[in-house]
Amino acid sequence: MGGEACTREDVAVYQGATAPLPNGIPTYTVEVLNACASGCAVSDIHVACGWFSSARLINPRLFRRLRFDDCLVNDGRPLAPGQSLSFQYANSFPFPLAVTSLSCY
Secondary structure, eight states: OOOOOOOOEEEEEEEEEEOTTTTTTOEEEEEEEETTTOOOOOOEEEEEOOOOSSSOOOOOOTEEEEEETTEEGGGGBBTTTOEEEEEEEESOOOOOEEEEEEOOO
């Protein structure tokens, strides 16, 4: 281990509304970005997500709820500096998503 320590602020979570499903359920696109300026990779990213659920299937390797208010990003695998992943979910309202913990190296 070495390099710069990273913080929750080094991972940005962006969320925006997208076109609804054919049945009218709103959809949202989420992007999780490693914005670490010092070039650190981050892994084991956990996000506060309430009772997150989606009417559209999400690849559990990208994002899944482990328990109430604890979702795991990227199956716990690293996101390199500047790397991002995105997924869409469908629900009648957007969930507030905020990074709660991560590991860096």
